[in-house]
Amino acid sequence: MAITSVKNLKEFSTANDRFEGAHTLCPGCAHSMIVRELMNCTDDNLVVTTNTGCLEVSTAVYPFTSWDTSWMHIGFENAASAAGGAEAMYKARKKKGTLKDNDAPVKFVAFGGDGSTFDIGFQWLSGAFERGHDFTYICLDNENYANTGGQRSSATPIGATTSTAQAGTHSYGKKEKKKDIVAIMAAHGAPYVAQLAPNKWKSMAKGFQKALETEGPCFINTVSPCCTEWRFDPKDTISITDLATDTLMFPIYEIIDGHELNILYRPKNVLPVEEYLAAQGRYKHLFKPENKHVIEEIQKNINEYWEMLQRREEARV
Amino acid sequence: MAEKFDLQEREVWDGNYAASQAMRQAKVDVMAAYPITPSTPIVENYGAYVANGYVDGEFVMVESEHAAMSACVGASAAGGRVATATSSQGFALMVEVLYQASGMRLPIVLNVVNRALASPLNVRGDHADMYLGRDSGWIQMDAFNSQEAYDLALCAFKIGENHSVRLPVMVHQDGFITSHTAQNVYPLTDEAAYNFVGEIDPVDDMLDFSRPVTYGAQTEEDWHFEHKAKQHKALMDSVPVIEDVFAEFEKVSGRKYKRVESYMMEDAEVAIVALGTTVETSRVAALRMREQGIKAGVVAPRVFRPFPFDEIRDALENVKSVAVLDRSSPGGAMGAFYNEVSAALYTTENRPLVTNYIYGLGGRDFAVKDAMDIFADQKANADAGHITTDIQQFSGLRGPKLGFFKTKRG
Ligand SMILES: Cc1ncc(C[n+]2csc(CCOP(=O)(O)OP(=O)(O)O)c2C)c(N)n1
Numbered sequence: 001m002a003i004t005s006v007k008n009l010k011e012f013s014t015a016n017d018r019f020e021g022a023h024t025l026c027p028g029c030a031h032s033m034i035v036r037e038l039m040n041c042t043d044d045n046l047v048v049t050t051n052t053g054c055l056e057v058s059t060a061v062y063p064f065t066s067w068d069t070s071w072m073h074i075g076f077e078n079a080a081s082a083a084g085g086a087e088a089m090y091k092a093r094k095k096k097g098t099l100k101d102n103d104a105p106v107k108f109v110a111f112g113g114d115g116s117t118f119d120i121g122f123q124w125l126s127g128a129f130e131r132g133h134d135f136t137y138i139c140l141d142n143e144n145y146a147n148t149g150g151q152r153s154s155a156t157p158i159g160a161t162t163s164t165a166q167a168g169t170h171s172y173g174k175k176e177k178k179k180d181i182v183a184i185m186a187a188h189g190a191p192y193v194a195q196l197a198p199n200k201w202k203s204m205a206k207g208f209q210k211a212l213e214t215e216g217p218c219f220i221n222t223v224s225p226c227c228t229e230w231r232f233d234p235k236d237t238i239s240i241t242d243l244a245t246d247t248l249m250f251p252i253y254e255i256i257d258g259h260e261l262n263i264l265y266r267p268k269n270v271l272p273v274e275e276y277l278a279a280q281g282r283y284k285h286l287f288k289p290e291n292k293h294v295i296e297e298i299q300k301n302i303n304e305y306w307e308m309l310q311r312r313e314e315a316r317v
Numbered sequence: 318m319a320e321k322f323d324l325q326e327r328e329v330w331d332g333n334y335a336a337s338q339a340m341r342q343a344k345v346d347v348m349a350a351y352p353i354t355p356s357t358p359i360v361e362n363y364g365a366y367v368a369n370g371y372v373d374g375e376f377v378m379v380e381s382e383h384a385a386m387s388a389c390v391g392a393s394a395a396g397g398r399v400a401t402a403t404s405s406q407g408f409a410l411m412v413e414v415l416y417q418a419s420g421m422r423l424p425i426v427l428n429v430v431n432r433a434l435a436s437p438l439n440v441r442g443d444h445a446d447m448y449l450g451r452d453s454g455w456i457q458m459d460a461f462n463s464q465e466a467y468d469l470a471l472c473a474f475k476i477g478e479n480h481s482v483r484l485p486v487m488v489h490q491d492g493f494i495t496s497h498t499a500q501n502v503y504p505l506t507d508e509a510a511y512n513f514v515g516e517i518d519p520v521d522d523m524l525d526f527s528r529p530v531t532y533g534a535q536t537e538e539d540w541h542f543e544h545k546a547k548q549h550k551a552l553m554d555s556v557p558v559i560e561d562v563f564a565e566f567e568k569v570s571g572r573k574y575k576r577v578e579s580y581m582m583e584d585a586e587v588a589i590v591a592l593g594t595t596v597e598t599s600r601v602a603a604l605r606m607r608e609q610g611i612k613a614g615v616v617a618p619r620v621f622r623p624f625p626f627d628e629i630r631d632a633l634e635n636v637k638s639v640a641v642l643d644r645s646s647p648g649g650a651m652g653a654f655y656n657e658v659s660a661a662l663y664t665t666e667n668r669p670l671v672t673n674y675i676y677g678l679g680g681r682d683f684a685v686k687d688a689m690d691i692f693a694d695q696k697a698n699a700d701a702g703h704i705t706t707d708i709q710q711f712s713g714l715r716g717p718k719l720g721f722f723k724t725k726r727g
Pocket residue numbers: 052053054055075076112113114115116117140142143144145146147148153
């Protein structure tokens with residue numbers, strides 16, 4: 001496949017611009033950075049499908065479109081099936097020789113928010129992975145249903161307040177742990193699964209390229225800070241992402257063939273999670289004395305998870 | 318290249334097998350499906366064609382009917398021929414995507430083997446699923462037997478893929494009564510069938526990268542209405558294409574189809590209007606009534622959507638009393654089919670008396686005798702000059718007689 005150079009950020013960010021800057025995502029929204037990186041990391045033809053969510057409602061408002069490639073949105077849950085269907089059609093037509101250009105390589109990519117990936121669209125995602133369609137699924141994980149105003153999803157972490165799991169006099173926000181989607185997708189036996197972040201743009205572009213190059217279904221969870229619902233200044237998107245990766249709230253790693261785990265980023269100084277939490281309005285209430293135990297629990301979970309990742313990496317099993 | 322399938326001039330096929338053969342002959346590029354009784358054999362038969370090299374296309378066995386229709390949408394936008402099959406609960410699970418498929422103007426063919434909707438769970442045939450699809454923006458055609466299930470499935474591709482139509486098409490057949498009853502079917506040869514259906518010429522092909530396309534855009538109060546109105550217009554404008562395709566099919570098969578099939582209606586005084594296998598039952602009943610000197614006839618839409626308002630009106634306007642048979646639970650109103658036929662008849666000079674019979678739910682048998690009783694009711698109405706019963710009655714229901722809605726005429 002045709003890979004775009006990822007040496008220089010300035011060059012890379014303007015390469016092969018198939019995702020227009022004109023869209024209605026909030027200023028500072030990480031969704032567009034992630035999508036742009038994906039679109040820029042390859043010269044191959046792309047069929048992109050997208051679940052309902054902020055990305056979809058902000059990039060294809062009739063009569064406009066931000067997509068300078070084939071793009072489809074059906075519903076909230078079925079972008080994986082749409083990509084699978086299109087990929088099956090590609091195979092059928094290639095075999096019969098009915099494509100306009102029978103030799104040009106084509107890649108299939110589906111985007112979903114955490115809502116459509118972890119929750120409502122999980123069955124469609126799981127099915128498409130079991131069937132082994134040759135496509136890459138990218139989750140834009142902003143840990144809430146942002147498009148509908150910030151409700152909880154099963155990606156919302158413990159302690160975050162959302163409109164449907166609110167902090168109040170009797171509640172510290174979401175009580176349940178975030179679903180471990182990366183492990184679940186790796187357990188499908190997918191050839192390539194990773195968790196990546198837009199602040200580490202080189203590893204993200206490389207991970208995308210790996211996924212596109214790898215035959216079979218590949219899954220990438222990307223942390224996508226949402227200034228509106230996480231409540232931070234739009235100019236701080238990347239510094240918040242830095243805190244996410246340096247506190248290990250979002251460890252960056254890949255899992256190959258369902259078992260071979262590689263950590264892709266090891267912070268020189270691991271920061272305490274308070275720094276990440278304190279930078280966002282959605283965790284403000286945790287700094288009340290009665291909620292101290294929640295921060296402790298979050299830190300404990302992070303430490304345990306990081307320990308587990310390191311052991312798995314070492315074990316090479 | 319697909320293996321050659323040996324066909325006899327006359328085969329003994331059930332409706333499911335007939336539908337599968339039509340998909341094989343149309344050289345479907347992608348079939349994405351999920352099994353459910355009674356349409357499961359369509360998927361299984363197709364699986365056997367795949368396993369034995371009789372088809373070249375891709376067979377995607379998804380994890381649900383919602384995913385089946387979703388994959389069909391993705392596949393269809395990627396520019397090839399697409400078909401699937403379902404029934405009942407599977408159809409219900411697909412509904413969200415049915416609207417999305419028609420809104421994107423994708424010519425997918427869906428074979429619907431009609432079955433009741435739970436609860437209570439029931440695997441037998443009624444028209445609840447067919448009715449559930451009636452506002453979904455699809456063309457809906459109705460087969461009354463296996464031969465027709467085959468014929469209409471071939472016509473469906475040619476109608477839906479026509480550039481002035483570009484709409485998805487359902488072909489309905491009755492669960493079990495058609496789908497599992499082996500009958501004589503006269504297939505076209507593979508060559509004749511494919512020549513008739515023709516190659517698909519995709520519009521807005523997602524795999525043509527020289528012209529990128531965006532499918533499934535967002536519209537609000539500014540544009541949604543115009544899109545939906547255009548979609549309705551496309552359905553209404555499909556009528557001449559449907560008629561042309563039926564005419565062309567007659568040339569290659571000798572079998573004639575019309576948007577509304579009328580039986581002994583030239584001089585009919587009373588009529589039954591029905592769908593599915595009930596049409597044939599009612600025709601036998603009409604013959605028997607004629608033996609008793611009662612001028613009975615039967616009217617049946619072959620094309621349920623776009624609704625043949627004009628043809629139904631013309632077929633029935635000179636009848637005195639009409640019974641419209643709904644094989645779906647009316648849910649607190651007149652039967653939906655009754656309402657549509659009544660609306661057509663309201664525009665006529667003579668305004669025949671129209672009554673509604675709910676029958677056959679969950680596969681309850683509907684026999685010739687039942688149809689004859691309904692004709693007898695119509696004859697009584699015709700003689701009295703007004704409706705002599707409740708307007709809505711239940712045919713074949715055990716327990717005390719049920720009836721609803723009274724007339725103010727007569
Ligand atoms: C079947 C269905 N249920 C609910 C909705 C309403 N809905 C649209 S987008 C959305 C949330 C999207 O959240 P996520 O997937 O995380 O994407 P984000 O907007 O956060 O990027 C919801 C609840 C819908 N469109 N369809």
